[in-house]
Amino acid sequence: MSSQVLRPQASIEPDHAAWLRFLRAHAALTRELSGRLETAHGVSLRDYDVLVQLYHAPDHRLRRIDLARTVILSPSGITRLLEGLERAGWVAKHHCDSDQRVTYAVLTDAGLAKVEDCRSTHLADIEELFASRFSAEEREQLAELLGRLPLADAGACNG
Amino acid sequence: MSSQVLRPQASIEPDHAAWLRFLRAHAALTRELSGRLETAHGVSLRDYDVLVQLYHAPDHRLRRIDLARTVILSPSGITRLLEGLERAGWVAKHHCDSDQRVTYAVLTDAGLAKVEDCRSTHLADIEELFASRFSAEEREQLAELLGRLPLADAGACNG
DNA sequence: CTTGTATACTTGAGGTCGCAAGCAATATAG
DNA sequence: CTATATTGCTTGCGACCTCAAGTATACAAG
Numbered sequence: 001m002s003s004q005v006l007r008p009q010a011s012i013e014p015d016h017a018a019w020l021r022f023l024r025a026h027a028a029l030t031r032e033l034s035g036r037l038e039t040a041h042g043v044s045l046r047d048y049d050v051l052v053q054l055y056h057a058p059d060h061r062l063r064r065i066d067l068a069r070t071v072i073l074s075p076s077g078i079t080r081l082l083e084g085l086e087r088a089g090w091v092a093k094h095h096c097d098s099d100q101r102v103t104y105a106v107l108t109d110a111g112l113a114k115v116e117d118c119r120s121t122h123l124a125d126i127e128e129l130f131a132s133r134f135s136a137e138e139r140e141q142l143a144e145l146l147g148r149l150p151l152a153d154a155g156a157c158n159g
Numbered sequence: 160m161s162s163q164v165l166r167p168q169a170s171i172e173p174d175h176a177a178w179l180r181f182l183r184a185h186a187a188l189t190r191e192l193s194g195r196l197e198t199a200h201g202v203s204l205r206d207y208d209v210l211v212q213l214y215h216a217p218d219h220r221l222r223r224i225d226l227a228r229t230v231i232l233s234p235s236g237i238t239r240l241l242e243g244l245e246r247a248g249w250v251a252k253h254h255c256d257s258d259q260r261v262t263y264a265v266l267t268d269a270g271l272a273k274v275e276d277c278r279s280t281h282l283a284d285i286e287e288l289f290a291s292r293f294s295a296e297e298r299e300q301l302a303e304l305l306g307r308l309p310l311a312d313a314g315a316c317n318g
Numbered sequence: 319c320t321t322g323t324a325t326a327c328t329t330g331a332g333g334t335c336g337c338a339a340g341c342a343a344t345a346t347a348g
Numbered sequence: 349c350t351a352t353a354t355t356g357c358t359t360g361c362g363a364c365c366t367c368a369a370g371t372a373t374a375c376a377a378g
Contacts, residue, residue, distance in 0.1 A: 259356095
């Protein structure tokens with residue numbers, strides 16, 4: 001009756017072991033990384049992600065909607081996230097002359113400094129918890145494999 | 160002045176391209192998969208994940224704390240998630256005779272039926288959005304690579 | 319110019335999650 | 349046995365996110 005052993009993790013869906021590990025690894029890693037960012041610099045992983053996107057953008061400026069699509073957040077999500085960054089003085093709104101609908105999110109000088117402040121420790125955290133587990137080739141292959149997954153927005157099916 | 164091109168995604172942190180794709184792919188995939196589960200069966204991805212863990216457990220029963228650690232949820236998180244599954248009648252509480260602290264989560268007959276109801280369509284979704292992007296070997300390698308990442312709980316550092 | 323549609327953005331409501339704090343039961347040490 | 353930790357679990361609170369709905373701007377067709 002109790003003869004079946006069933007190890008807790010194995011024997012689930014053999015074909016989908018990769019998917020399960022993907023799920024678990026993401027949950028564990030983002031929790032740890034976000035926690036470290038939060039305690040060290042008072043920003044969440046998403047905050048940092050958005051700040052970095054602006055950091056690398058031309059003129060440190062991006063349309064809010066493009067920013068949302070890049071970090072895979074809903075339009076309302078980006079509004080609320082930027083609200084926090086604006087309150088902190090790291091990001092400012094900038095209206096578009098040619099199209100009154102669009103608003104840009106612009107990194108302020110303080111925001112630029114903040115990114116550079118967080119950068120090295122966060123990169124070290126990623127190195128420790130993620131990158132160091134793989135060789136350079138493995139990282140490259142991992143990136144290639146993950147790059148095949150659908151982002152549902154990048155080049156959306158435009159009739 | 161506007162001569163720098165800077166493609167939106169590239170040129171970020173060359174070494175950490177894999178990490179970024181990992182983040183994006185997870186956000187996009189879980190949104191899509193959870194949305195499909197929600198509309199088709201009224202359960203979230205996490206709900207399904209928990210139900211499946213119980214489905215594969217001996218006697219369809221797991222200590223709540225072990226369940227939490229397996230799906231990488233905080234203790235309070237598991238309490239609230241199971242609250243919903245209990246309200247729906249898919250999971251029941253079961254007290255432990257030998258240790259009054261622990262409570263088991265047990266899959267009910269309705270819960271068992273629910274899992275089997277969701278199973279095939281969800282597996283097909285995973286196949287479509289995830290697994291089909293890779294060959295069998297690639298899936299295996301992906302699983303191996305992802306398996307190296309820290310889960311921060313599996314064999315926690317026990318002095 | 320007017321009507322209809324698409325886009326950019328914001329707001330309200332509701333759901334999910336983690337942290338901190340607290341309670342009860344068990345294990346360990348003296 | 350008593351004192352102290354540890355473990356399992358729950359609750360209050362706040363943070364965050366999405367969906368639905370609403371506003372404003374732009375564009376396309378008649």
